[in-house]
Amino acid sequence: MCGRYSLIxxxxxxxxFRIFNPMLGARSKFNIAPGTRQPVIVQGAGxxxxxxxxxxxxxxxxxxxxxxxxxxxxxxESLAEKPxxxxxxxxxRCLVPASGFFEWKHEGARKQPFYLHLPDQPLxxxxxxxxxxxxxxxxxxxxxxxxxxxxxxxxxxxHNRMPVILSPVHEEQWLAGGPxxxxxxxxxxAPYPAEKMxxxxxxxxxxxPSADDERVIRPVVSLNGPYTQ
Numbered sequence: 001m002c003g004r005y006s007l008i009x010x011x012x013x014x015x016x017f018r019i020f021n022p023m024l025g026a027r028s029k030f031n032i033a034p035g036t037r038q039p040v041i042v043q044g045a046g047x048x049x050x051x052x053x054x055x056x057x058x059x060x061x062x063x064x065x066x067x068x069x070x071x072x073x074x075x076x077e078s079l080a081e082k083p084x085x086x087x088x089x090x091x092x093r094c095l096v097p098a099s100g101f102f103e104w105k106h107e108g109a110r111k112q113p114f115y116l117h118l119p120d121q122p123l124x125x126x127x128x129x130x131x132x133x134x135x136x137x138x139x140x141x142x143x144x145x146x147x148x149x150x151x152x153x154x155x156x157x158x159h160n161r162m163p164v165i166l167s168p169v170h171e172e173q174w175l176a177g178g179p180x181x182x183x184x185x186x187x188x189x190a191p192y193p194a195e196k197m198x199x200x201x202x203x204x205x206x207x208x209p210s211a212d213d214e215r216v217i218r219p220v221v222s223l224n225g226p227y228t229q
Contacts, residue, residue: 001073002126002146002163004206005101006030006115006217007038009122013097016123017041017171019048031216033209034072040130040144041095043175057145058133059084065133065141074129076149076164076189080182085145088129090179095125095171096146098163100217102206105158113206114158115217116199118165118192125171127164127189147189154194165192 008028013019019041032038032055040053056070071084079085100117118124130144147164155162166174170188173180180188200219205211 001103001159001161002101002148003034003072005032005126005146005163006099007032007097007123008099010039010097012123013039013050017048017050017095017097017125019050029212030214031206031209031212034070039097040128041097041125041175042092042130043177048175051142053130053142053144055146056143057084057129057131058141058143060131060133062133065135070143071145073148073161073163074145075161076127076147076185079129079147079185085129088131089185092130093174094128094130094144095166095175096128096144097123098126099123101126101163102202103155103159103162110204113202113204114199115202115206115219116155116162116197118196119198120196125166127166127170127174149189149191152191152194152197154197154199155191158199162191164189167192 006029010026010028034056037052037054040051042049042051056072058068058070062068074085079089099122100115102113102115104111104113127147128144130142133141148161149164151160151162174188202217203215203220206216
């Protein structure tokens with residue numbers, strides 16, 4: 001599962017993802033929660049486009065937006081089987097820019113949050129899917145979900161799922177026009193190499209969505225003593 005992530009130094013989005021309409025001057029987000037509007041990259045007719053969408057997929061066939069249950073994560077293993085995702089894999093794939101993500105581990109009577117990131121890549125991309133819901137008046141609500149896969153060796157001790165982090169090569173393939181075949185999907189949506197990642201425990205402050213500054217990603221001492229990775 002991926003329930004919180006960060007996007008830091010977003011002035012670099014244009015160069016990193018080769019887009020010409022980056023959100024220059026926009027504030028970094030240290031504690032992104034479901035239901036908020038965030039940058040998403042799609043392949044448009046004229047090239048890559050940076051759009052703002054709401055995190056929590058609402059399929060276009062949803063009858064009533066007020067009673068919808070937004071989907072924040074989609075399991076890689078069942079994308080082809082779920083009606084909410086099968087058609088989107090063919091035509092509505094997106095990149096979700098990020099700098100890191102959070103997972104929680106049971107330690108004693110509480111959950112200890114951890115921050116996971118790529119030390120050599122301050123910006124990377126999750127594999128995502130998006131859809132557009134149209135209300136009767138013609139307004140469009142664009143939403144996205146983050147794809148998850150099984151954990152790598154780093155994540156396994158704290159959680160049984162992790163978001164799909166795409167390599168730069170797989171970013172190109174994920175946004176390419178045609179629908180990927182089963183073999184391509186399996187390769188692109190595999191767990192990211194553990195040796196290229198790092199993690200550390202962080203403050204429970206991240207549990208509060210309104211806490212959105214660098215304090216939520218600072219290393220702390222876990223309940224079981226100092227932690228290094």
